[in-house]
Amino acid sequence: MTKVRDGGIYLMLLSVLLGCVPAVAAEEPFDYPFTDPLVATVLGTPVAQRAPLAEHIDVKMLDLTIFPDRKIPDVFWYNSKLRCSLAKQKGKAPLIFVVAGVGSGFNSNTMLGLQSAFYRAGFHVVSLSSPTHANFITTASSTCMPGMLKEDAADLYRVMRRVWTEVRRHIQVSDFYLAGCSLGGTEAAFVTMLDDEQKAFNFRKVLLINPAVSLYTSTTRLDHLLEDNIPGGVAHVGEFAQDLMDKLTQVYKSGSFVKFDHNFIYNIYTSLPEPPTDGNLAGAIGLAFRIGACNTVFSSDVMTHSGFVVPRNLVLHQSDSLEPYFRTLLHISYVKYMEELVLPALQVHDPQLTRQSLIDSQSLNVIDGYLRNTDKIGVLINEDDIILDKDEVDYLRQVFGTRAIVFPHGGHLGNLNQRQVVSSMTNYFTQPSTHQETKP
Secondary structure, three states, rough: OOOOOOHHHHHHHHHHOOOOOOOOOOOOOOOOOOOOHHHHHHHOOOHHEEEOOOOOOOEEEEEEEEOOOOOOOOHHHHHOOOEEEEEEEOOOOOEEEEOOOOOOOOOOOHHHHHHHHHHOOOOOEEEEEEOOOOHHHHHHOOOOOHHHHHHHHHHHHHHHHHHHHHHOOOOOOOEEEEEEEEEHHHHHHHHHHHHHHHHHOOOOOEEOOOOOOOOHHHHHHHHHHHHHHOOOHHHHHHHHHHHHHHHHHHHHOOOOOOOOOHHHHHHHHHHOOOOOOHHHHHHHHHHHHHHHHHHHHHHHHHHOOOOOOOOEEEEEOOOOHHHHHHHHHHOOOHHHHHHHHHHHHHHHOOOOOHHHHHHHHHHHHHHHHHHHOOEEEEEEEEEOOOOOOOOHHHHHHHHHHHEEEOOOOOOOOOOOOEEHHHHHHHHHHHHHOOOOOOOO
């Protein structure tokens, strides 16, 4: 749908609602300033607390054909091939595959931060878009209807094997590793289990970064951040989105900004006279997630001719306006997509499948025994992650034990570039696991 660079539209929407920086307790051993999880999720990591970036990264862009016989609709003319990237070291080195979070592309700001961290630690880095991203749906999804963890993991694994076929002549690899963030972290667990069966890579270590335990409960929370914080109720979501975009335009025109990133957001956050309310912050985060869902639902609907939003027999062209569909899609939650598009499609092949059995199957709980017994998978979580509740945080601690890296605050992916967090991530892969929980 939107052609703004992946992650950029999210940052744009969030940036207009920011206020004043909270104080940091002097005795705080974890050098991260935002203890409010909503603020952390929005702002990320200030420059002063960030890990150093790699000075130069040798990046090769990859454009791959996964399904040679697939016809890509004209409206997706810019998605004719799967796009991903390889950051390559000069000599022999381990290779790590990194999977993006829900709706995000391989070159989102979060993924660029992870690419820098792992490249600086000495890895070749292959960055992959989420199976829920439009480019992946159109070119690499076997069903063109993402949201089923095992099927999406199989699609990711197919892509990884195709990438390896493409790059193996150009790099020397010692071992294979895997990391995923957010939904990509949840999917990485299923990819690892698949690799244990097929052994294309024999991943030495895998890290789940801020994963969802239950896809259904986490997406429900994100949907409610929007729906519970729209003035006048969810029927006014279009007005809410337009208001944010209007404010963004005013802020952007008033300054000499050249890039929408966390520096831009931080400057806005510290310059506005009035702090945002929790409701505004929550609503902006929820809207960012909803816009990602819009792209997922639209891409899936067009590719499968489901008629969910776009009439089945209507052929969209690259010059057609998509605004009417976007306005409709703003009212469609990710949960509604799963219940009203994915579930009926699955029931055609399995009439016994129920809504509850679908919900239950989209969770780490279905591979609980595997996660408890493998020693190659670890998890990095924040106690205040907005997509998890306390029981889910405790569950991850219990399942992974000494393989769990736990930070006291950071929201959802907010502290990902912080020095101690980056060090913990890279040390997990390069050293024996000896991490203790960082306490406030």
